[in-house]
Every structure is written in C-alpha cells, then in structure tokens.
Amino acid sequence: MRFQPIDQFAAGLPADKRASVYQSTKTTHEKRTKLLFDQFTDPNRLRQLAGEIKQHALENLDTYLPKVEAKLKANGAQVHWASTGEAACQKVLEIMQARGATKMVKSKTMVSEEIELAKFLKPHGIEALETDLGEFIIQIDDDHPSHIVRPIIHKNRREIAQSFEREGLGAYNDDPETITRRARHFLRHKYLAADVGLTGANFVSAESGRIVLVTNEGNSRFCLAATKVHIALIGIEKIVPRDRDLGLLLNLLGRSGTAQDLTVYTEFINGPKSTAQPDGPEEMHVIFLDNGRTDVLASDCREILRCIRCGACLNVCPVYRQASGHAYRSVYPGPVGAVLSPLLMGGKFAQKADLPKASSLCGACHEVCPVNIPIPDLLLRLRNRAKEENVPSPGTPPMGAWALMASQPTAWKAALLGGKLLDYVPTKLIPVPALQAWSAQRALPAWRGGEFRKWMKQRKR
Amino acid sequence: MSDDREAILSRVRGALAPLHERAPLPVYDSEIAVMRSLIAGRDLAELFAERLKRVGGLTFTSPAELVAHLQAGQWRHGYCDPVLWPVLAPHFGPDFTVELTFDETRVDDYAFGITRAAAAIAESGTIILDDASTSRRLAALAPWVHVAVLARGTIFSDVTQAVAALGADRNVVWCTGPSKTADVEGILIEGVHGPGAQIALLV
Structure with missing residues (x-):
C-alpha cells in the first residue's frame, strides 16, 4: 500500500527523536495551559479578542498598509515592497551592495527561512549568519528548522557537540551550558564585525509604525546594538491596528509559545537609533513581503x-x-x-x-x-x-462505490439487505491489507443495518 | 528592480473587494489582559522584585548590597553610565575597575554594565530600557551582569499600562529576566547573547 x-x-523517524519531540511539546503545552488558566479569569476571551483584532487588520490591509508605510517613513525608516521571495532577496542585496556591506547577522526570522535569504546571498560574497542558537546550529549543519519556536527540537546534545567540534568551536563537549557559552563567545564577535543586522517582526503597529521584536536570547538586541544598518523583513500580515492591541497580543504570545508571561526581550523599534545614542543602526529599512500572502x-x-x-x-x-x-x-x-x-x-x-x-x-x-x-x-x-483539483491521494480508499450507493436509494436498500451476509463472511480472509490489519485487532459487530429505516417507518408522528 | 508597492496594494484590494463586510475592530477593555488579583493592594516595588525573581533576576535596594553581590560573584571589572557613577563610586572598593566609557573592541573585558532603567513593570518583573536612558546599548547587553538603576516611582503596575506609555523613544526594550534559551534538548540555560544575570537596583 x-x-x-x-x-x-x-x-x-527514529524512536528516540519521536520520544524527545513528544516529551518536550507535551511539557510546553501543559505549562502553557496552566499559566493561562491560573492567571486569567477568561483566557478564551483573550484568544477570541486577539483573533478578532488580527482578522480586522487583515480585512483592512488596504487601509493599514499605506498607513503603516507613512508612519515608518515619518519615523525615519525606508520602506520597500517585494512581491516575491526573490524580489525581497534582491532588495536586501541592493541595500547591502549600496553600502559595500559584506557581513550580515540575522536574528531569527521565519520569513528569511521562507525566502532562503542566506542561500541567495552566499554566491554574492555575503555572509548571512544566523545568531539564534538553534538557527545557528541549523545553519552550520545545513539542516532545516523542525519547529517554529524550537528549531532544533529534533537534535540531541551529542549531535550538536559533534557539529561544534567539526566547526572548530572547541573539543567535543555535550554539556548544554558549554555549548551555549561557546556560541555566545563566537557570535558576539560576529555581531561586532557585521555591517547589517537583519530581523523579522512579530508585530507592526499601524498607529505608530512601531516594530515589535520578541526574543529570549537577546540576539536581535545585539543585532541592533552592534550594526549600523537594520533591515526588517516583514510579511504584510504582521500589522496590528493600534499600540494598545500589542498589550493583549504580547500577553498571549509568550504564554502560548514558551509558557512565559512575557518573552525575555520585547523590543519596540521606532526608527533608526536616536542621535544621542552611540550604538545601533543609523539606517533602517523595512521590506514588506507578499510572497503568496x-x-x-x-x-x-x-x-x-x-x-x-x-x-x-x-x-x-x-x-x-x-x-x-x-x-x-x-x-x-x-x-x-x-x-x-x-x-x-x-x-x-x-x-x-x-x-x-x-x-x-x-x-x-x-x-x-x-x-x-x-x-x-x-x-x-x-x-x-x-x-x-483532482490531486492524487495515495493511500486513500476509493469512494466511488460509496458515492453511488449513497445517491441511489434502491442501491442503498439492496446493500442493506446484502449487509446481513457480512455476519457470515470470514473478514480475515478478504485479501485487502487494510481490512486484514483492521480485523487482526477487532471483530465486526453483528449487522444492524436497516434498523433506522424500520424505526423511521414505524415512528408515530 | 522596480518596487512592487503598487502591485501588492492592488492585489490586496482585489483580495478584499469580494468581502461584503469587513471584520470590525473589537471594542474591549484592556483590563481583560491584566492580572488584577496579583496586583491589587500590592506595593509595586515589592511586587516587581518578587516577579523579577520568578524569571531569574535579582533586585537590590542599596548600592552596598549590589557591590557585595558583585564581589561575591567575582565580577570586578565593569562599565558604569557616567551619570550614575558619582553616586555609586563611594560604594565600590579599590579592587574594582570601573570604566566610564565602553570600548567594544574589548567587549569581553566587562563583567558588568550599569545603566539607567527608564521604567519597570511590576506584573511581569520587567525592566524597561530606552535610548534616552541607556548610555550605551552595548553596555546594557554584552556584559555578563546587567545592573539597571531603577527609580521606585517609575514602576508601572502592568503590561497594558507600560504599552500605553511607550512614547516616542526610538528603541524601547523590555527585559524580563536574564537572556535565556531552551534550544538544546529543552534545557533552560541563562546568558546566551545578553546578560546571564539581570539585576535591578532600586533607588
């Protein structure tokens, strides 16, 4: 079959991977539920409200997109638009080339994964380094994330230690704390040497043009402290109407994702750095991406x-x-x-x-x-x-006979009568693997077909 | 390559045109997302300290306590915002090296960084930094220990209040405990890229 x-x-999938994915997803889910229901009287109302807010934003994107664009420009950001992933990659390249930049540090962004930005930039001589610990490991292993929030949920410490050893980040050591310290030491010098910091955005407020970034590790903070150019790559669906809606959404995001009241770092970015501030981007670019949205x-x-x-x-x-x-x-x-x-x-x-x-x-x-x-x-x-669209569906049993019976009352009645025969059929011997697998565990109950019709007929109105 | 602005906006308009009505913006009281039973009747500084502890941070109420803690952790070399130093200097002994400038080429030399906090949130144990109050973004981020000097009167009760007061600063950062990851086998490790120890000094 x-x-x-x-x-x-x-x-x-190897049994140990399945077990570890199962265990850690289950634990996070249970903590999430406990947190929400312990802390709020009506957590379901919060979810509904947040859904209504985002639905409203989506159904009014024609108003909100130009509005947010104007706000971002007023905040000193340059706004670009990209219909496709390739167009967005090209735009990033243009921004970098215009400044002679060759080194990018990236904060975790699903959108850059979606458009395969690092792969695009590499042949142009641009290093686009992932800085989220999990994403960094994915990158050195040439792997793909397997979870939206926990990209290396499929890897164990031994595999990570081997990768670090291979990349010259120290002798084999699979202690998670040592792994983290080594990444800390290696990556901080990369931030300081980089020209451009690339981030996504968790939310963008149409009211203020504020970009909201949420991370636990502090990598996006480092990107925005050490580099002189900030590029934010943002799907057009990230817009929320007002700043006050952010309060509700942030309260839900941390709890739902990682069972935290708030994610460790929530950054509200309102343009390039202030003039009095010595650190941070002097230039800010926002690229709004469609790519099928x-x-x-x-x-x-x-x-x-x-x-x-x-x-x-x-x-x-x-x-x-x-x-x-x-x-x-x-x-x-x-x-x-x-x-x-x-x-x-x-x-x-x-x-x-x-x-x-x-x-x-x-x-x-x-x-x-x-x-x-x-x-x-x-x-x-x-x-x-x-x-x-007639997409073939392997493994799905053919439903033609069922459709015929269900649309022809005579055929249906005949089948009901014939059904009685099933009581005498040795199902285990029918040479259909699915049926055999099924009947190996279970026995068919005695046929009761037609009872409903009988009841309908005799029913007193 | 020409910019795709018009193309995207026209596809958005096209996608929304068939909708008979658009989903309205719901009317709601922000109070719904406030942990009122946690906050009600509490001293905000006390609650803040309690909540910061819960997420792995520490609160001190005197410079002497802070210095003793740094001493105990053997964090003796650090950076301090020059505005704060006149007040703090008398508490630091001769075995400390405190610089009033931050040299990023020696980023690993600084074990601690002391900067001002703009505000805080009691409900979540969050320290709020912004460009106006932070002398150097890097100094509040790169050292292992970050000490945020926080005025008692600037503590908001909850997240909703803090959002309402975001203001016009270019870069507002809410810090809720030390930098964290659970990427490796779901094991919690503190101090990934940002501070491994987050301290608030209440003044």
Missing part, C-alpha cells in the same frame, strides 16, 4: 494569516508529536503549516496537498490558538480544494 509523503517520513488573503483560508507564530498548535498536535517537523517538508510545520504551506505554494499547491490530510481534525490546534484560528475548518477547505 502506498502512503502519503508525510506518513512515509513519520514511519522512518495576497493569494491567501483572497482565498477562503485567509484566517490563517492571523497566525503570530507561537507554535502552540505544533505542541498540542498529536500528528506533529508523532511525525516531527521535517515530515511537513515546509518552513512552517504542524497544523499551521499544514494550512499555510500548501497555500503559499501558489500554482504548485498539489505538491503539499497531502499536508491538510495529516490531521485527525481533533480540534486541539483551534483550542490553543492565541488568535483563535479555526484550523480544522481550514484543513477541510483545503482537502476539498485538493479533491476539486
């Missing part, structure tokens, strides 16, 4: 653009816990990725059309989402789209 690509990957906005799945990249849906998802992030073959894994990744594929939707099927539709992702995205509904819409 053939399987969907995501199932094939999950089947090959307007297609998503036009689709019946636009709610997914509310996502604030907290990773809570990954942590709670029974499929993610079993399959791990790489199974999704996308920058965005887990339930949010199962919706977003196929949508961002544009004309190549079919290549990721298996992802929306990787869900039991249990609804846990919707329940934990800090912006209340109805992920199961969106998954169903995408399954429907795959069906309408």
